[in-house]
């Protein structure tokens with residue numbers, strides 16, 4: 001684009017009819033102050049009229065809209081629980097009060113073990129999730145983009161998603177014994193299909209126009225995957241990751257609960273099992289609460305912000 | 319005209335020679351030959367479904383012709399669609415920078431070049447804007463800037479203004495004419511709007527339908543700057559419209 005003027009080259013026989021009109025048809029330099037002189041102003045006006053301002057909801061209002069309703073729900077559940085306890089619907093050892101559960105957790109806290117227990121499970125869940133991510137992503141890409149692969153393992157992959165991963169625990173114990181390998185095998189079998197399927201769904205939902213636009217600008221092959229395919233599939237992929245985490249966490253708890261052995265250390269699942277063996281209902285409920293809190297916490301702190309960011313950047317969030 | 323092997327120095331931005339395209343049994347394009355000279359502005363006019371987009375896809379290399387040859391000496395042509403086709407996960411400026419990157423431009427040079435292209439389409443300062451924050455007209459201008467970022471000698475445009483309101487379209491006609499004059503890029507512009515074709519082009523090629531064949535060509539001798547409501551533009555448009563109607567009527571008769 002070195003020249004700033006149209007330079008029709010002489011071509012003789014190729015387009016003979018064109019030659020005589022090019023001179024008159026060639027555009028004049030944009031007229032400043034002429035009939036088109038106010039074009040910039042007109043355009044600025046159009047742009048201003050047709051641009052919607054994106055306003056963010058102020059924080060206090062967002063807190064009121066988003067945080068208050070679940071808080072009220074939790075308080076309501078606690079109140080009902082306390083009422084059921086007060087009415088002695090069940091004996092205390094079967095239905096402890098919220099405060100008794102709190103005390104059980106506090107006792108674990110003062111023993112100084114609880115953080116270690118939570119960390120044991122969270123670190124396992126996180127590592128399992130990362131490995132599942134590393135396996136599930138290329139697998140999902142292959143299934144999404146390579147037709148024979150899709151025909152072969154696509155249905156199996158989505159079928160695996162409906163198989164509760166706890167069903168793998170006995171098989172994994174027979175293969176790997178009571179080791180960490182068993183736990184990770186179960187976590188992977190739970191999470192990998194979700195992540196791969198999420199990516200497949202994300203790729204399937206890509207606007208074909210974006211793929212064509214990518215080809216036009218030269219984003220083909222691996223560059224196309226990196227700069228067009230993956231970012232375009234990101235909303236579905238993130239949804240798959242979120243589900244993959246939920247499946248990791250669930251599978252992990254199932255594995256820890258069933259595969260108990262001193263070498264495996266104490267995770268939340270093991271804590272749950274300890275509570276059961278001592279008929280310690282406050283501890284069991286406390287452990288369930290912790291498992292729930294970790295699951296929700298990671299979803300809220302990690303996945304929800306990522307998902308919101310992805311959607312907001314694309315204008316898909318209101 | 320025979321399709322001989324040519325080098326890039328011949329002054330043609332595109333040579334479409336005896337191109338036919340069929341989808342299964344349906345013959346969409348039949349023996350189309352069009353040359354677009356360097357820096358030339360050609361519009362391809364035809365009723366909906368006559369194969370205009372199909373032809374542009376062939377020239378863009380997104381699909382292969384059933385018969386005939388297409389040469390684009392200047393390398394991969396740029397293509398603008400009716401929908402902006404900007405990537406919603408990138409800002410306006412990043413969309414342009416991605417095209418620059420794919421073209422092989424060094425990272426350090428990209429922001430300045432993207433800014434220059436945004437200024438060219440009068441969108442200075444829109445670099446950090448998200449695609450969904452832009453109006454329809456602004457999106458098409460960013461799409462134009464992204465197409466220009468490819469630095470191709472040929473720009474293909476597939477009804478890029480068809481979805482815009484009349485005033486915005488008018489403005490974009492002026493912008494496109496100005497950008498064409500400033501860059502000297504050859505344009506093959508597809509439309510079903512006769513006035514738009516006459517308003518913009520140096521040459522109008524009319525396609526018939528089913529199968530798409532070249533029905534007639536007109537040289538447009540009206541000097542730029544033109545406006546869509548100019549008497550000269552209207553006069554030629556009436557003539558072309560008559561011919562187009564004739565083409566369409568033929569299909570109702572058998």
Ligand SMILES: Nc1ncnc2c1ncn2[C@@H]1O[C@H](COP(=O)(O)OP(=O)(O)O)[C@@H](O)[C@H]1O
Pocket residue numbers: 341346364365366367368369370371372373
């Ligand atoms: N990929 C395709 N497969 C089958 N038929 C197609 C395909 N693309 C276009 N066609 C057909 O080719 C004809 C021309 O389409 P198109 O080039 O989009 O027309 P235009 O852009 O002129 O409106 C239409 O009848 C359409 O149904």
Ligand SMILES: [Mg+2]
Pocket residue numbers: 370371372476477
């Ligand atoms: Mg079309």
